[in-house]
Amino acid sequence: MKKILGVAAAAAAITLSLSACGGSAPASSEAKGEINYWLWDANQLPAYQQCADDFTKANPDIKVKITQRGWDDYWTTLTNGFVAGTAPDVFTDHLSKYPEYAAKKQLLPLDEAVEKDGIKLDAYTKGLPELWVGQDGKRYGLPKDWDTVGLFYNKAMTDAAGITAEQMANLDWNPKDGGSYEKTIGHLTVDKNGKRGDEAGFDKNNVATYGLGLTGSGSGQGQTEWSFLTATTGWTATDKNPWGSKFNYDDPRFQETIDWWAGLVDKGYMPKLETTVGASMADSFGAGKAAINTTGDWLIGQYKTYKGIETAFAPTPKGPNGQRASMFNGLADSIWAGTKNPAASIKWVEYLGSTACQDVVASKAVVFPAITSSSDIAAKAFADKGTDVSAFTTHVKDGTTFLFPIADKAAKVDGIMKPAMDAVLSGKKPASSLTEANDQVNNLFK
Amino acid sequence: MTTLTKPVGSASERSRKTNGHQGRQSKRSLTSRMGDLKIALFFIFPAVIGFVAFFLIPTIRGVYLSFTEYSILGEPTWIGIKNYTAIFADELFWNAMGVTLQYVALNIGFQTVIALGLALLMHRVAKSTFIRGALLLPFLVANVIVALLWFWMLDYQLGIVNEIISWMGLPRVAFFGSEQWAIPTIAFVNVWRHMGYTALLIFAGLQSIPNHLYEVANLDGASPTRTFWSVTMPLLRPVLVLVLVVTVIGSFQVFDTVAVTTNGGPVNASRVIQMYIYQKAFGESDFGYASALAVILFVILALVAFLQMKFLKGNESDLD
Structure with missing residues (x-):
């Protein structure tokens, strides 16, 4: 009943919000008042609070109220806010979400402001600003940061296994036998009796430490799980990116890779999918239950906090095309079309996307800011903390990144692909079953 | 009303x-x-x-x-019964119904039997208010907290239950992670939370049975089992029917425990109907389709309640 009520209230409010976002900005064109700003990553909150304080110092008429919400609640609260008219003026936006919002006219195009205020888009790391140009050719966000994925490994474990950092940084992989990547994972797997995964008598049913940790099946993107492997086979998720409308989960290159990956479970090198419900992959790593985790650079800070564990970083392995690959994802700040205060909101977004704020974020060494010069500062800040982040920056330097698949109907694609991938990884179905899922996904775009 | x-x-x-x-x-x-x-x-x-x-x-x-296509941002468009025809061809809907029924059967079956046992104990043995009150404690804890509590206690890697299982030399169980265990585990968590409350309702019913009937049964030399089946159960029927109607309806609407723990997974093993409705509406912004699902659930629940009242004669008492 509560839900239906919400819908009813939403319905009442929709006329309000729609009339608010049709036509031009209804509210004051003067840049003053209070702006609400939302983000989901608690690790970044201090940096952005600092930005907000600096911003208010420079613009005493504008106050910024920051709200942090966990990822899971963030998007439903935001959507409900759009309808109810309580959405924040400015919010951190994600590539998988903004196409739908833009299509539903919930985002304020920034083209005019960018032109008028002379924002230099080439100050941003190459490729990032274009991600935020919608299907209609309008710009819906100013980039704030980027991320790549890498191998996070337990230094004590690789030392004990006689694997050097040099070796870790130069792994190779192929879908047939897994290359030195699989050999290393196997060697780092240790069973209850101390036997390694590549030794005779290894008991795969009683594993103490897995070579590779598992966070989930990765749904249709596999950002941190498998995308860095599939990309090296020449496979892409969609026919074109951004705005693809045909997905390629039926491609043999993709299915071979997934088969190989799911096969690690049978070999005892990676935990079963059913065991990953609950404690996070990072916490299991912290408890010494896995030697390598593949994940994104935004978790560097968290992996560094586990007591008694020295985490080191290596770039993703080289694949059949002789190169590494990493999905390149970036966040941006967007303005809600229904904001009462567009002028102040634009000012704040421009400040967030400026060197001044991004240098502040960089100095906290939590993420890599979108502005190239700030990103270098962040790399230095990480280095000062004793963290070598070259594993993540190398992709940008060598141009081995590929874009997060941006497409319409992302939530529906996810609704089909998550259970389908879960079924494959849990060994219930072979990877060839993904062809059927792919048909379902492609039917969404017909 | x-x-x-x-x-x-x-x-x-x-x-x-x-x-x-x-x-x-x-x-x-x-x-x-x-x-x-x-x-x-x-x-x-x-x-x-x-x-x-x-x-x-x-x-x-x-x-x-439910007769429209509606993405909440924008106006609903009338599409007739298209949502309903789509639902009947939707494998996930039938899966959700199956999963929900499995949950209801486990949840109601265990809950009612255990609650009846507890109520009898409260009636005959445990007369201290403290013990009677303690039985109600799980019900006083919020649903989400209960779900989180068990989620952590039953965790595969770090949960205390699995630590004990593994200490006893048995293989660990992926309570929330495996397809076979997910629904029984969720059903168990909710049995644990609701049995005290259900027991209290039945206990109230037990107290309304006149004592002299038991005395007569005793004089006639009826065994305790015979007394239970021939005196207690028939006279308890109206209360039991009420309890069943209320708990079955509540059970069909299970959502929070699933949302907090498995989120419908693994694969689709715990995607109960309410979860599916939520996912369609708030996850995929398909409010028309979700409304149609909700209407179907509404009709099913109305039917279930009607049948229960009709065949178990819940509005008549044998005392009159």
Whole structure:
């Protein structure tokens, strides 16, 4: 009943919000008042609070109220806010979400402001600003940061296994036998009796430490799980990116890779999918239950906090095309079309996307800011903390990144692909079953 | 609502009877009835506002939305019964129904039997208020907290239950992670939370059974088992039916425990109907389709309640 009520209230409010976002900005064109700003990553909150304080110092008429919400609640609260008219003026936006919002006219195009205020888009790391140009050719966000994925490994474990950092940084992989990547994972797997995964008598049913940790099946993107492997086979998720409308989960290159990956479970090198419900992959790593985790650079800070564990970083392995690959994802700040205060909101977004704020974020060494010069500062800040982040920056330097698949109907694609991938990884179905899922996904775009 | 109006009506009847004078009664009763009606309406009014604003209108709107395509941002478009035909061809819907039924069977089966046992113990053995109160404790903890508590205790890697299992030399169990265990585990968590409350309702029913019946049964030499089946159960039936109707409806609507723990997974093993509705509406912004699912659930629940009342004769008591 509560839900239906919400819908009813939403319905009442929709006329309000729609009339608010049709036509031009209804509210004051003067840049003053209070702006609400939302983000989901608690690790970044201090940096952005600092930005907000600096911003208010420079613009005493504008106050910024920051709200942090966990990822899971963030998007439903935001959507409900759009309808109810309580959405924040400015919010951190994600590539998988903004196409739908833009299509539903919930985002304020920034083209005019960018032109008028002379924002230099080439100050941003190459490729990032274009991600935020919608299907209609309008710009819906100013980039704030980027991320790549890498191998996070337990230094004590690789030392004990006689694997050097040099070796870790130069792994190779192929879908047939897994290359030195699989050999290393196997060697780092240790069973209850101390036997390694590549030794005779290894008991795969009683594993103490897995070579590779598992966070989930990765749904249709596999950002941190498998995308860095599939990309090296020449496979892409969609026919074109951004705005693809045909997905390629039926491609043999993709299915071979997934088969190989799911096969690690049978070999005892990676935990079963059913065991990953609950404690996070990072916490299991912290408890010494896995030697390598593949994940994104935004978790560097968290992996560094586990007591008694020295985490080191290596770039993703080289694949059949002789190169590494990493999905390149970036966040941006967007303005809600229904904001009462567009002028102040634009000012704040421009400040967030400026060197001044991004240098502040960089100095906290939590993420890599979108502005190239700030990103270098962040790399230095990480280095000062004793963290070598070259594993993540190398992709940008060598141009081995590929874009997060941006497409319409992302939530529906996810609704089909998550259970389908879960079924494959849990060994219930072979990877060839993904062809059927792919048909379902492609039917969404017909 | 009917339960509210009924006592008012019967109270007026009673006052009429005490009046006694037959001749004046019809005249008086009309005015007094009109007077009662006004007062009744006055008292019902706040509840009616609530009912109309929070139940009637949303339900009608929900039914309307089920015939539309509606993504919440934008206007609903009328598409006739397309949502319904799509649902009947939707494998995930049938899966959700199957999963939900499995949950209801496990949940209600265990919960009712355990609660009945507890109620008998409360009635016969545990007479201290403290113990009776303690049985109700799990019910006083919020659903989400209970779900989180068990989620951590039953965790595969770090949970205390699996630590104990593994200490006893048995293989660890992926309670929430494996397809076989997910629904039974969720059902168990909710049995644990609700059994005390259900027991309390049944206990109240037990107390309404006159003691002399037991004395007679005793004199006739009936065994305790025989007494239970021939005296307790038949007389408890109206209360049990009420408890069953309420708990079965509640059980069909299981959502929070699933949302907090498995989120419908692994694969689709715990994607109960409410979870599926939520996912369609708030995850995929398909409010029309979700409304149609909700209407179907509404019809099913109405049918279940009707059948239960009809065949278990919940509105009649054997005491009369």
